[in-house]
Amino acid sequence: MEAAREQSFNHPGCTVHVIETEKYKTNTVIIKLKAPLERETITMRALLPHVLQAGTENAPSATAFRSALDDLYGATFFADSAKKGDGHVLTFTIEVANETFLHGESDLFDQALSVMSDVLFRPFLKEGVFPEKTVMQEKRSLQQRIRSIYDDKTRYASMKLVEEMYKDDPYALSAGGILEDVEPITSAALYDYYRKTLAGDTIDIFVIGDVKAAEAAAKIEAHFPFEKRTAFFQKKSASTQVTDVRVIHETQQINQGKLTIGCRTSVTYADPQFAALQVFNGVFGGFAHSKLFMNVREKESLAYYAASRLDSHKGFLMMLAGIDQKNYDKTVKIMNEQLDDMKEGRITDLEMDQTKALLKNQLKESSDTARGMVELLYHNIAAGVDRPIETLIEEIDAVTKEETAAAAKTVVVDTVYFLSGKEERE
Amino acid sequence: MNNTVFEQMKETVYHEQLENGLNVYILPKAGFNKTYVTFTTNYGSIDNDFIPEGESDFLHVPDGIAHFLEHKMFEKEDGDVFQKFSSQGASANAFTSFTRTAYLFSATSNIKENTETLLDFVQAPYFTEQTVEKEKGIIGQEIRMYDDNPDWRVYFGLIENLYKNHPVKIDIAGTVESIAHITKDHLYTCYETFYHPNNMSLFIVGPVDPNEMMEFVRRNQASKTFPAPTPIKRRFPDEPAEAAETHRSLRMTVNTSKCEVGLKMPVSDKKGTEKLKEELAAGLLLEILFGKSAEFYEKSYNAGLIDDTFGFDYTAERGFSFAIVGGDTNEPDKLSQRIKEQLLEAKEGQHMAEDSFQRARKKKIGSLLRSFNSPEFIANQFTRYQFNGLNLFETVPLLEAMTMDDVVRFARTMIQEEGFSSCFVLPKESA
Numbered sequence: 001m002e003a004a005r006e007q008s009f010n011h012p013g014c015t016v017h018v019i020e021t022e023k024y025k026t027n028t029v030i031i032k033l034k035a036p037l038e039r040e041t042i043t044m045r046a047l048l049p050h051v052l053q054a055g056t057e058n059a060p061s062a063t064a065f066r067s068a069l070d071d072l073y074g075a076t077f078f079a080d081s082a083k084k085g086d087g088h089v090l091t092f093t094i095e096v097a098n099e100t101f102l103h104g105e106s107d108l109f110d111q112a113l114s115v116m117s118d119v120l121f122r123p124f125l126k127e128g129v130f131p132e133k134t135v136m137q138e139k140r141s142l143q144q145r146i147r148s149i150y151d152d153k154t155r156y157a158s159m160k161l162v163e164e165m166y167k168d169d170p171y172a173l174s175a176g177g178i179l180e181d182v183e184p185i186t187s188a189a190l191y192d193y194y195r196k197t198l199a200g201d202t203i204d205i206f207v208i209g210d211v212k213a214a215e216a217a218a219k220i221e222a223h224f225p226f227e228k229r230t231a232f233f234q235k236k237s238a239s240t241q242v243t244d245v246r247v248i249h250e251t252q253q254i255n256q257g258k259l260t261i262g263c264r265t266s267v268t269y270a271d272p273q274f275a276a277l278q279v280f281n282g283v284f285g286g287f288a289h290s291k292l293f294m295n296v297r298e299k300e301s302l303a304y305y306a307a308s309r310l311d312s313h314k315g316f317l318m319m320l321a322g323i324d325q326k327n328y329d330k331t332v333k334i335m336n337e338q339l340d341d342m343k344e345g346r347i348t349d350l351e352m353d354q355t356k357a358l359l360k361n362q363l364k365e366s367s368d369t370a371r372g373m374v375e376l377l378y379h380n381i382a383a384g385v386d387r388p389i390e391t392l393i394e395e396i397d398a399v400t401k402e403e404t405a406a407a408a409k410t411v412v413v414d415t416v417y418f419l420s421g422k423e424e425r426e
Numbered sequence: 427m428n429n430t431v432f433e434q435m436k437e438t439v440y441h442e443q444l445e446n447g448l449n450v451y452i453l454p455k456a457g458f459n460k461t462y463v464t465f466t467t468n469y470g471s472i473d474n475d476f477i478p479e480g481e482s483d484f485l486h487v488p489d490g491i492a493h494f495l496e497h498k499m500f501e502k503e504d505g506d507v508f509q510k511f512s513s514q515g516a517s518a519n520a521f522t523s524f525t526r527t528a529y530l531f532s533a534t535s536n537i538k539e540n541t542e543t544l545l546d547f548v549q550a551p552y553f554t555e556q557t558v559e560k561e562k563g564i565i566g567q568e569i570r571m572y573d574d575n576p577d578w579r580v581y582f583g584l585i586e587n588l589y590k591n592h593p594v595k596i597d598i599a600g601t602v603e604s605i606a607h608i609t610k611d612h613l614y615t616c617y618e619t620f621y622h623p624n625n626m627s628l629f630i631v632g633p634v635d636p637n638e639m640m641e642f643v644r645r646n647q648a649s650k651t652f653p654a655p656t657p658i659k660r661r662f663p664d665e666p667a668e669a670a671e672t673h674r675s676l677r678m679t680v681n682t683s684k685c686e687v688g689l690k691m692p693v694s695d696k697k698g699t700e701k702l703k704e705e706l707a708a709g710l711l712l713e714i715l716f717g718k719s720a721e722f723y724e725k726s727y728n729a730g731l732i733d734d735t736f737g738f739d740y741t742a743e744r745g746f747s748f749a750i751v752g753g754d755t756n757e758p759d760k761l762s763q764r765i766k767e768q769l770l771e772a773k774e775g776q777h778m779a780e781d782s783f784q785r786a787r788k789k790k791i792g793s794l795l796r797s798f799n800s801p802e803f804i805a806n807q808f809t810r811y812q813f814n815g816l817n818l819f820e821t822v823p824l825l826e827a828m829t830m831d832d833v834v835r836f837a838r839t840m841i842q843e844e845g846f847s848s849c850f851v852l853p854k855e856s857a
Contacts, residue, residue, distance in 0.1 A: 023457030025435070025795045062727070066719040067785060074789030076796070097792045101434060103826065133728075141733045144682060148735075148754060151680040153574050253679045253854060256570035288508035288518070298506065301563030304571055322571045350513065357515035357535075364459040364534040365517075369799070 006377060009217040013226025014203035015381075018213040019373060027109050027209030028095045028370040029116060031224070032378060033201040037088045037170040039178070043142075044185060044193045045088055046177030049079030050138040051190065055124035055131070056115075068115060073097040073105070075112050077119075081175045084382045085268070085313030088175060090197075092116065093371070098210050109211070110219070117223040120198070129191040139182050146179045153419060157258040158318060161417035164248055165262045171314055202231055204381055208370040247416045257325040257420035261335060262318050265410045269312040269383040275395035276407040281310045282355035283404060284342055285319060289354045291338040292319065300334065302327050313383060317411055325420035332416065342408035347401050359396050363389055427640050432819040435798055439808075439819070440636040442644075446652050447624025449812065450643050452636040453804060461632025462532045462801035465544050468627075468813045469620035470525040471598040472744070477659040479618040484661055487616060488607045490565070490600015493522040495613050497565060499529065499548060501557050507547045516540040524594055525743045526813065528806065537634060538642050545628070545646050551617045553610040566602050576680050576851045583676055584688040584750060587847035590670035591663035594746050623647065624655035627812060629805040662745055667692060668844035675850040683852050686752035687765040690845035693745060699824070701742075702816045706790070706825055707836035708740040708749065713786035714833065715768050715777055716751055722768050722777075731761050744814070748845075762848040773841040775834060783830045791825050 009016040035041065059065040069075045075096040082089050096112040099105040123130065150156050159174060166172035203226055207216045242264060267277045285292035285308025296306035306321040323331050341347075366372035367389065376389055387395075427442040440452040471493065475486050499520070500507045511518040516533035529548050533540050572578045582597055589595040599605075630639055669690050696704055716722055716738045726732045736753035751769075755761045771777060797803040804818070811818045 021457065023455070024799045026792075026799060061724070063719055063721070063724040066717075066723075070717070070719050070785040070789040072788075073792030073795070075792065095796060097795045101436070101795055102791070103434075137728060137730070140730055141727075144733045144754060144756075147681040151576050151678075151682055153679075154571075255573040256567065287512060288506075289512040297564055301560050302567070304564055304568035322567055324567070324570075350509075354509070354512035358512055358517060361515045361517060361532075361534050365532060368458050368460045368801075 007213040011221050011226070012228040014205055014224065016217045016220045017204065017206045017377060018211065018216050019206070019208045020211060020213055021208065022210050024098070024209055024370060025101050026095050026097055027112070027211065028093065028207070029113065030206040030208075030371070030374050031092045031116070031120070032204045032206075033090045033197060034084065034087045034203075034382065035197065035201050037083060037086050037173060039170065039173060039181075041193065042088060042173050042175070043177035043181035044190055045090060045197070046081050046175065047138060047142050047182070047185060047190065048194055048197065049081065049090060049092065050141065051130050051134055052119050052123050052194075053077070053079065054134045054138060056118035057122040057124055058118050060124040072108055072111055072115070073102065075108075075115070077115070083171065083173075083175045083314075086170060087382060089382070090201075092119065095370070100210070109209075113219060113223045120224065123194075125191075129187045130194075132187050135185070135187045135190060139185060142177055143179060143182050146174070146177055146182070149174070149176070153252070153254055154258050154320070154322070157260045157417055157419040158320065160248075160250070160419070161260045161262045161318065161415060162316070164246065164417060165316075165415045171316070199227060200229055202229075204378065206374045206377070208373060242412045242414045245413050245416065247418070249418045249420065251420055251422050254419070254421050256322045257328065257418060259321045259323055259328065259331060260318055260417045261320075261332070261413060262316065262415045262417070263411045263413050265315045265317060265407075265412070267407060267410050268315045269379060270385045273403070273407055273410075274312065275392065276399045276403040277310070277312070277410070278359055279352070279355055279396060279399045279404050280342060280407040280411070281308055281317065282359050283347055283351045284308050284338065284408070287355065287358050289351070291341065291351075292321070292335060295334050295338055296321055296331060300330070302331050302334075312379075325418075328418060328420070336413070339408065339411065339413070343405060345401055345405035347404055352401060352404070356396055356399070360393050363393060427636070429636075430819070434822060435819060437798070437819070440640065442640055444623070444644060444647050446647055446650075447622065447655050448647055449627045450640060451627065451629045451808065451812075452634065452639050453629075453631040453808075454634055454636055455632055455801060458633050458801065459534045460532050460801060461534070461537045461630065461634055462530065462805055463541055463544055463631075464528050464530040464629045464805045464809060465548050466526050466528040466627050466629070466809045467621050468525065468625050469527055469616075470523050471596060472524050472593040472662070473620065473660055474593050474596070475661045476619060478615045479622075479656065485615065487612055488600065489596045489604035490598070491608055491612055491616055492527055493599050494561065494565060494605055494608050495616055496520050496522045496527050496529075497561050498553055498558065498613060499551065502547065502550070502552045507543065510543055511540065514539050514543065516543075518544075522598055524598070526810065528809070530805070532801070537632070538639075541630070541639070541642065542646055545643070548621070549650060551614065551621075553613045555610055558608065558610050558613065562605055562608075565599060565605055569597075569599050569602055572597075572599065576678050576684055579676055579678065580684045580686050580752075580849050580851045581750070583674055583851075584686045584847060584849035585748070587671040587674055587849055588669050588688050588690040588748055588845075589746070590666055592665045592746055593662070619658060622655050623652055625658060627809050629809050631801040631805050665746075667842065669847035671847060673848050675852050677854045678851050680851060680853050682754045683756065683758045683850060684752070685755050685758035685761045685848065685850050686750055687762050687846065687848045689749045689769060689841065690847070691747045691749065691840045692842065694747065698815055699820065701814065702811075702820060702824060703828065703832060704836060705740070705742055706821065706828060707832045708742070708840070709790060710783065710786045710828070711772065711833050711837055712738040712740060712749060712751070713789060714782045715772055716765075717786060717789070719785060720782070722764070726761070726764065731755055731757055731764070758850040758852070762850075766846055769841050770843065772837045775838075778830060778834055778837075780830055783833060787825055787828065791822055794822055794825070
């Protein structure tokens with residue numbers, strides 16, 4: 001297969017990863033900045049990328065900045081923040097047309113690097129800090145973004161589940177920030193935090209496209225002169241022992257009940273049993289042939305979606321389904337039975353083969369997009385392991401039913417969060 | 427088999443119309459792992475009034491039937507087709523739109539076997555009363571899921587406002603009530619009318635050998651017999667030019683209000699390149715008026731009227747076209763007024779600066795180039811264009827040749843005050 005053949009370069013303040021490929025019509029640069037997940041900083045980190053895009057020295061307003069991107073044949077620039085286990089990762093992405101496909105254009109890639117460098121190193125300032133007005137506008141937008149999570153009921157239910165399950169753990173925090181922490185942020189405090197981020201975060205830069213690795217790495221070094229830093233120590237939060245399953249039932253005026261069941265596992269991405277846990281999740285609820293889909297949807301017609309999702313950096317697994325609230329007990333029972341079946345090793349050869357085939361397919365398909373490749377590479381970087389995708393594929397192939405059942409046994413149901421309509425349950 | 431080379435994009439499309447009428451397209455993508463294949467019929471939610479194959483009178487079928495049929499195609503006497511795709515390492519799916527139903531898979535291995543499974547399962551219907559009944563529970567939950575989704579509700583609420591009679595106003599999945607009336611006989615009737623190979627396209631994109639794949643598809647199709655194709659007779663009600671309702675508000679359990687403004691456009695009789703130019707002009711116009719670098723966006727954002735959910739969309743399919751502009755807002759009345767004003771001013775030629783046009787055009791060209799990285803985009807959009815008599819690969823050269831006048835003319839003829847409507851989702855008072 002065509003895998004991510006990556007070449008790395010260690011610069012004083014960051015690591016540069018270059019993937020040379022001619023298969024795209026665009027070139028992409030992705031910068032990831034990682035810091036510990038903490039209540040004190042999470043909301044500022046969620047706000048910062050938006051303020052940085054609201055103007056640079058060369059394009060001193062959001063409109064000027066967006067116009068500059070449009071002029072670069074609609075280069076796309078976006079930033080987001082996400083949890084990676086107990087880390088908080090800011091990602092800045094710019095994707096620009098490869099001029100080979102355009103008439104009479106040149107150096108679009110260099111111009112894109114300049115734009116991105118402007119965002120990170122030369123923001124538009126007033127009196128030495130971010131302009132008051134910009135910070136106020138972006139705070140208002142952030143508040144609206146956080147409030148609107150409530151409007152997406154499936155997302156809201158999973159967020160509440162995580163908050164309930166990880167009460168004393170920073171993992172409970174939403175990567176998009178905390179509503180009540182937005183208001184107190186001042187321009188000066190945000191600017192101060194921005195300086196700290198540039199100076200202290202662990203930074204990885206990825207270049208994917210029609211480039212020469214050494215040349216691209218040199219350009220990155222020139223455009224992104226991050227200073228030398230020491231890697232921060234990521235302490236792993238202690239795993240909690242589950243005693244009783246907690247059940248929380250919230251009602252709102254909605255049509256369909258959103259059932260989420262949160263589980264913990266001691267196995268994470270860095271562990272040798274990770275491949276077995278992946279196979280477990282695939283047989284259990286990752287696909288349309290999985291136990292949850294077949295039993296909750298196909299056999300009983302209880303739901304349209306019934307699945308499980310795994311955050312492998314945390315060891316958090318969630319089952320979810322959209323159901324009529326009168327079917328709550330029945331659905332929970334079926335889901336628990338499927339988990340028990342997995343623990344008892346009641347797994348067919350067909351389920352193993354299908355799951356392995358689709359897991360491998362997913363990994364190979366991910367390497368077809370620039371962002372997919374970067375995510376695959378970054379899993380390893382974030383977890384501090386060296387497991388090339390070819391190795392992971394071999395490990396998945398080698399997983400036995402016994403190992404899958406053993407992985408299932410590490411999965412413990414912790415909390416049920418059910419959001420439903422107001423009528424009484426039958 | 428003919429091939430067309432698109433020099434600028436460095437892509438080649440191979441095409442053949444088989445004896446049974448099926449159009450097969452193959453676009454080889456070197457360097458990719460994934461092959462993506464779609465098998466699409468030119469039949470969607472709006473095709474609910476037609477003369478069934480072999481009959482002479484028009485039949486009106488229950489709302490949501492094209493989507494229901496899509497669900498039921500996957501179930502066979504010997505089980506679920508998803509199982510077979512999974513065993514062959516493929517991830518399968520399907521979707522129904524206003525005018526198309528597409529079945530698809532993506533895989534990095536067993537491409538021929540998976541292509542065969544795709545062709546065979548779509549060409550072998552198996553419906554029983556029992557399996558039809560079972561599906562009503564599943565689709566009922568799908569409908570209820572969308573009922574809780576404010577973005578979907580505001581979108582369909584707006585389309586319902588815009589159209590008085592045209593079936594585009596009907597939710598693609600139908601309602602719990604309407605799907606209750608669906609029977610296996612309905613499904614067979616729709617299937618036999620709309621799933622003839624002559625009404626379908628197969629699109630293959632990925633690291634494949636075009637000659638080998640074409641021969642494989644040719645053999646598969648030659649092994650099956652189909653009746654001679656007959657023209658499909660669909661019927662659509664008359665639709666007035668004005669919006670059916672000028673406004674409606676929905677109350678939901680949300681924190682943030684949503685405001686969408688719709689503009690129903692006159693049905694255009696243009697074909698081919700001229701029609702494509704019209705679609706491109708619509709995209710450029712909306713970008714110039716409402717894009718992130720437009721003055722409208724800056725002013726509205728700075729005033730706290732919009733946030734980054736603000737966006738726009740243009741839809742043009744068989745027999746209808748409309749534009750939608752809006753997003754989350756704290757002041758839906760004010761936002762809807764501003765959007766409408768902006769469009770009406772554009773009709774009079776305002777906001778049309780040459781530099782905004784150039785910028786919008788560059789942005790659109792770049793965004794198309796980026797889209798050509800995506801096998802999903804190529805297969806789905808190429809098929810949509812083909813069903814509408816257009817060619818996806820003409821878009822970049824056409825854009826390069828377009829001028830400001832094309833956009834000004836589009837704004838003048840397509841923006842009509844009677845075509846406006848708005849739809850809001852507002853928080854329930856108790857929420």
